[in-house]
Amino acid sequence: MQVFSCPGCHQLVFFANTACLRCGTRFAFDIDRLSMVVLDAAAQPCANAGVAACNWLAAGPGERCASCRLTRTRPADDDHEAVAQFQVAERAKRRLVFQLRTLGIVLVPRDEETGAGVAFDLLSSQQTPVTTGHAGGVITLDLAESDDVHRERVRTKLSEPYRTVLGHFRHEIGHYLFPVIVGDTDLPEVRALFGDERLDYQAALDRHYREGAPADWAERHVSEYATMHPAEDWAETLAHYLHLRGVLETAAAYRLRVDGPELPGPSTTSLASDPAAVDTSDAGALIDAWLPLSYALNAVSRSLGEEDLYPFVLSPVVMDKLRCVHELVLRAATASPVSTSRRELA
Numbered sequence: 330m331q332v333f334s335c336p337g338c339h340q341l342v343f344f345a346n347t348a349c350l351r352c353g354t355r356f357a358f359d360i361d362r363l364s365m366v367v368l369d370a371a372a373q374p375c376a377n378a379g380v381a382a383c384n385w386l387a388a389g390p391g392e393r394c395a396s397c398r399l400t401r402t403r404p405a406d407d408d409h410e411a412v413a414q415f416q417v418a419e420r421a422k423r424r425l426v427f428q429l430r431t432l433g434i435v436l437v438p439r440d441e442e443t444g445a446g447v448a449f450d451l452l453s454s455q456q457t458p459v460t461t462g463h464a465g466g467v468i469t470l471d472l473a474e475s476d477d478v479h480r481e482r483v484r485t486k487l488s489e490p491y492r493t494v495l496g497h498f499r500h501e502i503g504h505y506l507f508p509v510i511v512g513d514t515d516l517p518e519v520r521a522l523f524g525d526e527r528l529d530y531q532a533a534l535d536r537h538y539r540e541g542a543p544a545d546w547a548e549r550h551v552s553e554y555a556t557m558h559p560a561e562d563w564a565e566t567l568a569h570y571l572h573l574r575g576v577l578e579t580a581a582a583y584r585l586r587v588d589g590p591e592l593p594g595p596s597t598t599s600l601a602s603d604p605a606a607v608d609t610s611d612a613g614a615l616i617d618a619w620l621p622l623s624y625a626l627n628a629v630s631r632s633l634g635e636e637d638l639y640p641f642v643l644s645p646v647v648m649d650k651l652r653c654v655h656e657l658v659l660r661a662a663t664a665s666p667v668s669t670s671r672r673e674l675a
């Protein structure tokens with residue numbers, strides 16, 4: 330993610346901030362300008378500033394912001410526990426909406442009549458069960474995933490190396506984007522890489538939970554879950570693409586670079602990475618910058634006694650899938666407007 334500065338005094342501020350600690354200026358994030366703007370009569374905060382702890386600019390007087398408007402269902406105001414979880418989810422969702430915008434993909438609220446656009450149902454599973462997932466442009470999140478204890482318990486139970494609310498959103502938006510950015514003529518190549526997304530989903534799900542992932546899954550998939558069904562492979566890969574782009578953009582903004590550890594012998598692979606210098610239209614360059622950076626970040630994380638920051642290995646096949654996702658995202662960004670060209674799956 331890019332860095333932000335106070336519109337009053339230009340001090341460094343962060344994505345979730347609402348005021349400058351140095352000069353006291355109150356500001357909000359403007360998705361159209363991708364910067365913080367001073368709040369005044371013409372620039373009003375999102376109507377969900379309170380309930381969603383949202384720091385974005387309202388889309389219009391008295392309205393919600395471009396991110397909050399995508400949320401179709403949320404907990405009742407007096408359900409305090411669920412509202413606290415909802416705020417955590419909305420914070421992650423704003424990162425998603427922001428990142429997609431920087432990649433040229435504009436999410437618009439779902440039109441209930443045409444089915445175009447995307448809606449988020451952020452639901453508490455306190456009373457009734459909620460299944461996190463995507464169907465027909467509606468992304469559902471079980472708000473229990475905002476609770477660290479719950480999420481960590483599930484992560485451990487499923488032996489997942491990584492589980493975050495932002496990760497859920499990046500995965501589910503992958504499902505949503507499939508019919509949006511994959512054209513009919515792309516399907517043969519996409520199916521050759523990921524498999525046929527029309528495969529019986531329930532049968533695949535049953536098999537996955539009965540047998541687990543094949544022993545050699547890492548040769549072709551980025552995660553065990555990706556082996557479950559071609560549609561899950563696509564969503565997992567797209568989520569990883571967004572992880573990679575997000576971290577590289579942050580590294581570039583902070584001028585973080587890796588010159589590589591000094592090794593005694595000649596190295597066959599480059600261990601240097603300069604994210605700020607990467608041609609972001611080139612998938613190969615992005616991956617080349619990603620690998621040394623992720624090795625360094627993992628080593629730093631281990632130095633704090635934590636697990637790897639990025640606990641995944643990208644095999645050559647997975648890199649091919651990432652290249653495919655990259656090309657499709659790049660093309661979607663230049664086609665206009667991506668948000669209105671939603672194509673339903675047959």
Ligand SMILES: [Zn+2]
Nearest residue numbers: 335338349352
């Ligand atoms: Zn300031």
Ligand SMILES: [Zn+2]
Nearest residue numbers: 375383394397
């Ligand atoms: Zn908002």
Ligand SMILES: [Zn+2]
Nearest residue numbers: 500504561564
């Ligand atoms: Zn999925």
